[in-house]
Each structure stands twice: as structure tokens, then as C-alpha cells.
Amino acid sequence: MSSVPLIEARAVSKIYQTKDGPVESLRLLDFAIAEGEFISVVGPSGCGKSTLLKMVAGLLPLTGGTLTLAGQAITGPQRDVGIVFQNAVLLAWRTVLDNILLQAEIRHMPSGEALAEAQRLIDMAGLTGFEGKYPWQLSGGMQQRASICRALLHDPSVLLMDEPFGALDALTREKMNLELQRIWLASKKTVMLITHSIPEAVFLSDRVIVMSERPSSITAIYAIDLPRPRTLDMMGSPEFAVLAKQVRSHFYTQGSLDH
Amino acid sequence: MLRRLMLFPAFRPFLLILMLLVLWDVAIRVFGIPAYLIPRPEQVVGQLIAEWSHLLKESWQTTEATLGGFALTIVIGIPLAMVIAYSKLIESYVYPLLVFSQSIPKIAIAPLFVVWFGFGIVPKIISAFLLGFFPVVVSTVMGFKSVDPDMLDLARSMGATRLQTFLKISLPYALPAIFSGLKVSITLAVVGAVVGEFVGSNSGIGYVLQVANGNFDLPLMFAALVVLSSIGVMLFLAIDVAERLMIPWHASQRQVF
Numbered sequence: 151m152s153s154v155p156l157i158e159a160r161a162v163s164k165i166y167q168t169k170d171g172p173v174e175s176l177r178l179l180d181f182a183i184a185e186g187e188f189i190s191v192v193g194p195s196g197c198g199k200s201t202l203l204k205m206v207a208g209l210l211p212l213t214g215g216t217l218t219l220a221g222q223a224i225t226g227p228q229r230d231v232g233i234v235f236q237n238a239v240l241l242a243w244r245t246v247l248d249n250i251l252l253q254a255e256i257r258h259m260p261s262g263e264a265l266a267e268a269q270r271l272i273d274m275a276g277l278t279g280f281e282g283k284y285p286w287q288l289s290g291g292m293q294q295r296a297s298i299c300r301a302l303l304h305d306p307s308v309l310l311m312d313e314p315f316g317a318l319d320a321l322t323r324e325k326m327n328l329e330l331q332r333i334w335l336a337s338k339k340t341v342m343l344i345t346h347s348i349p350e351a352v353f354l355s356d357r358v359i360v361m362s363e364r365p366s367s368i369t370a371i372y373a374i375d376l377p378r379p380r381t382l383d384m385m386g387s388p389e390f391a392v393l394a395k396q397v398r399s400h401f402y403t404q405g406s407l408d409h
Numbered sequence: 410m411l412r413r414l415m416l417f418p419a420f421r422p423f424l425l426i427l428m429l430l431v432l433w434d435v436a437i438r439v440f441g442i443p444a445y446l447i448p449r450p451e452q453v454v455g456q457l458i459a460e461w462s463h464l465l466k467e468s469w470q471t472t473e474a475t476l477g478g479f480a481l482t483i484v485i486g487i488p489l490a491m492v493i494a495y496s497k498l499i500e501s502y503v504y505p506l507l508v509f510s511q512s513i514p515k516i517a518i519a520p521l522f523v524v525w526f527g528f529g530i531v532p533k534i535i536s537a538f539l540l541g542f543f544p545v546v547v548s549t550v551m552g553f554k555s556v557d558p559d560m561l562d563l564a565r566s567m568g569a570t571r572l573q574t575f576l577k578i579s580l581p582y583a584l585p586a587i588f589s590g591l592k593v594s595i596t597l598a599v600v601g602a603v604v605g606e607f608v609g610s611n612s613g614i615g616y617v618l619q620v621a622n623g624n625f626d627l628p629l630m631f632a633a634l635v636v637l638s639s640i641g642v643m644l645f646l647a648i649d650v651a652e653r654l655m656i657p658w659h660a661s662q663r664q665v666f
């Protein structure tokens with residue numbers, strides 16, 4: 151882990167202006183994510199995890215504080231970022247391949263290179279043979295894999311994921327976790343993963359950020375010093391159990407996680 | 410043979426029509442309904458055959474007016490709906506006015522169009538347009554407003570321009586809703602054209618209806634109604650085919666995809 155912070159938040163706050171008055175969502179967040187680091191964010195439902203992710207993605211203005219990516223203030227959508235949403239958000243009128251290539255079309259990437267890269271990602275994600283299928287012909291897990299391919303097509307150095315596996319069944323989810331770890335180990339991207347699964351957060355992350363109820367701030371940050379690559383068997387180990395218990399303890403005193 | 414025909418889906422409506430015709434005939438015989446109240450089916454068919462070339466010529470007039478009004482609906486209704494969907498301000502000005510205008514009975518103001526535009530095709534086109542365009546506006550507004558916000562975020566995260574977002578996301582997303590509006594609209598446009606022909610015209614199926622009504626020629630009147638419905642059905646089917654071609658990916662089309 152290098153010590154250069156790639157993403158840095160200083161006193162970040164967010165207040166939504168609604169019809170019923172202002173809603174304070176985030177209060178004075180401070181954190182730094184190093185280049186190549188895998189960070190998870192866990193917290194109760196409605197605490198502002200998606201809000202935070204959208205602000206890092208440059209999709210939402212901050213109310214206060216500063217957010218920087220590679221030293222530059224984030225003021226709008228970033229070139230060097232890929233996003234995966236909770237729902238796969240695939241366009242129903244495009245095939246898997248064309249959905250992935252949307253990224254290239256909008257960014258005006260050279261089509262030959264984009265096609266080759268898309269094919270490489272499709273093979274890596276185990277979607278070979280499904281390039282010509284439409285989203286509704288795919289399982290939820292495959293849809294989400296296609297959306298991860300789309301997020302990676304322009305080779306961003308930062309991957310932002312908002313509860314990407316929340317809609318999947320437990321078995322598929324474990325498989326996706328393994329695949330995500332493999333992708334991350336191979337590409338050494340900086341990943342910020344929002345999740346409501348504590349085992350998932352501990353399994354995948356270098357560090358886990360725990361957020362409090364709204365108006366939320368950072369309650370704790372845990373370093374997960376388990377060796378890589380991690381295996382599903384490690385989830386049964388005592389070290390894993392201790393870490394998971396530490397993270398979980400915050401929610402028993404506060405309330406509960408979503409779902 | 411007959412059983413196989415009955416299994417063929419496209420044949421089923423004709424089978425139903427045949428059954429209704431039989432029912433019609435039987436009802437007239439059983440209740441002894443006089444021909445000046447309701448004609449017998451064979452009289453109507455007789456008039457259809459006798460007046461065939463006349464009806465065909467007049468139905469072309471009505472179809473032209475319908476298509477003219479429908480074209481206006483597309484050219485004016487869809488862009489108007491887009492503007493309404495994208496601007497809260499314009500919506501608040503225009504939408505209530507549109508709803509208000511829809512409550513005005515077209516038949517009441519149709520004579521005015523004749524005064525303004527004469528006896529040609531123009532008043533018919535306007536009447537067809539006025540009847541048809543509201544459903545298109547309503548469903549197009551709905552289509553553009555229901556675009557998944559995550560999809561818009563996705564486009565924004567890729568740095569999409571407004572035009573890219575519109576062409577690659579919003580428009581395809583709204584197409585199914587637009588088509589459902591167009592289907593309602595085309596059948597209403599036929600009615601609108603006939604309304605136009607009622608009040609001031611010497612051509613078209615509406616005019617035939619008017620004349621037949623005046624002469625108590627009930628078989629001709631019913632024959633004209635059959636022709637009119639056929640126009641509506643054929644235009645509706647044309648939109649249906651266009652829909653299949655343009656949105657084969659939509660859930661409603663998947664069985665033929």
C-alpha cells in the first residue's frame with residue numbers, strides 16, 4: 151500500500167434541501183484512500199453511503215469541505231472513475247456487448263481498441279458466449295458482471311461500487327466477491343465499495359470505514375490485515391471472526407444495518 | 410380444417426365478428442326489429458358491394474385527413490411533450506392549458522375551422538390533430554419523466570453531453586410509452602377526421618354517413634361504419650408493426666423477438 155492519498159476527503163458535509171426543509175446527511179467526513187487500496191464503507195440504511203459515493207464520483211455537489219482525486223478538487227464527473235450501481239442499470243435495448251461499449255461511445259474511444267478491450271473483459275468476467283444476449287436474458291449475477299465490465303472499459307484507476315451485490319443470492323454473492331478480488335489483484339485499481347454485508351466488507355477490504363446513523367460521520371476505520379489472496383475458507387477463521395465482530399459491534403449499540 | 414383455422418390467432422377476431430353477425434341476424438328475426446331501425450347484415454353487405462368504389466374513394470379522403478392530423482400530432486405533440494418533460498416551468502404553464510383544451514368538445518368548435526379554412530382538407534386535418542394529440546403528449550411526457558435516474562447518473566458519470574444522453578438513453582427509454590400514446594392517437598384521429606367531415610365537407614366517409622343519415626339509408630350508413638372501422642384497424646396495425654420494428658427489445662414484444 152503506497153502512502154500517497156489518491157482520494158482525500160476533508161470536512162466533507164452534505165445537506166439536502168427538500169420540500170420539508172434541509173436534511174443533514176453527512177457531517178464532517180475526513181478520510182484518505184491510498185492508490186491501489188480497497189476500501190469498504192458500511193453503515194445503517196439511509197446514513198448517506200450512496201450520497202458519499204456520488205460526491206466522490208462528481209455527480210453531486212458537496213455542501214461543505216473538499217474532496218480531491220489525485221490532488222485535484224472533484225467538481226464534476228471524473229474521467230478516471232468507473233461506477234457500478236446497486237442495480238446493473240443495463241440498457242434494455244442493447245446487447246451485453248453494446249451495453250459495455252456505451253462507455254466507449256460516449257467517451258469517443260477508438261472503436262477497434264474498445265471492442266478488443268470489451269472482449270477481454272467479457273472473457274475475464276465469464277460472459278463469453280453471452281455478448282449478443284439482451285439484459286433480460288441474463289441472470290442477476292451476469293447482469294452485474296456486465297455492468298462491472300462497462301465500468302472497467304475505459305481502464306479507470308478508481309472503481310466506485312454502490313452495493314453492487316445487494317440484490318444477489320448468497321452463493322452468487324460469494325462467487326462475485328472472489329471474482330472482484332481477482333480483478334482487483336490483477337489490476338491494482340483503487341476501489342471504494344459500499345456494502346451492507348460485514349463479511350463482504352472484511353473479506354475484500356484493506357480497510358473498512360464504519361459510518362454512524364444520520365446525520366452521519368465516520369465512527370471507526372478498521373485495517374484488515376489478512377493475507378491475500380483471501381479464500382472463502384478464511385471467512386471461518388478466528389481472525390476473520392474477530393474483525394467481523396469488531397465492525398458489527400457498532401451496529402448493535404446503534405441500531406441495525408439495512409436488510 | 411376449421412379447427413386448425415380457429416387455432417390460428419390472427420383468425421380469432423374474424424371468427425368473433427362472424428359470430429356477432431349471426432347473433433345480429435338472429436336477434437332481428439327473433440325480435441322482429443324493422444329494417445328502418447336496424448338493417449339486416451345482408452343488406453349492409455349488399456350496400457358494401459354495390460357502393461364499393463364510391464366508399465373506397467371516400468375512405469381515401471378520410472384516411473388522408475387522418476394521416477395529416479396524425480403527422481401533425483407527431484410533429485407537434487412529441488416535441489411539446491419533450492419540452493414539458495424537461496422543464497418544470499413550461500410544464501406549469503402549458504399542461505393545465507392542454508387539459509383545459511381537451512375538455513372542449515371538438516364537435517362544438519369544428520364549424521369554426523370551416524369558417525376559417527374553408528371546405529377543403531384543412532379543417533379535417535386540424536380536427537383529427539386536436540382529437541389525437543393529447544394521448545401522445547400525456548404518454549410521451551410520462552415516458553421521458555420515468556427514465557431511470559440511475560441511467561442518467563450513469564450517462565453523466567461517462568461525461569455524456571445532453572444530446573448523447575437524449576439519443577442514447579432518454580429517447581429509447583421513452584419509445585414504448587410514446588408508441589402506446591400513438592396507438593390511442595391514431596384511432597382518435599380517425600374519429601377527428603370524421604367529425605371534421607360531419608360539419609363541413611362534401612367528401613369522406615363522414616360525409617357519406619351524413620348523407621346516408623339524411624336519406625334514412627341505414628344499410629349504407631352501416632356499410633360506411635364498417636369501412637370506417639376498417640380504416641382505424643388498418644392504421645392501428647400499421648403503428649403496431651412500426652412498434653415491433655422499432656422496439657423489439659421491449660417486454661411487450663419479446664414473444665416475437
Ligand SMILES: Nc1ncnc2c1ncn2[C@@H]1O[C@H](COP(=O)(O)OP(=O)(O)O)[C@@H](O)[C@H]1O
Pocket residue numbers: 166167168173175193194195196197198199200201202364
Ligand atoms: N436527492 C435527495 N434529496 C433529499 N434527500 C435525499 C436525497 N438523496 C438522499 N437523501 C437523503 O439522504 C440520506 C442518505 O441517503 P443515501 O445516501 O441514499 O443513504 P444510503 O445509501 O446510506 O442508504 C437519506 O436520509 C435520504 O433520505
Ligand SMILES: [Mg+2]
Pocket residue numbers: 199200201312
Ligand atoms: Mg444507498
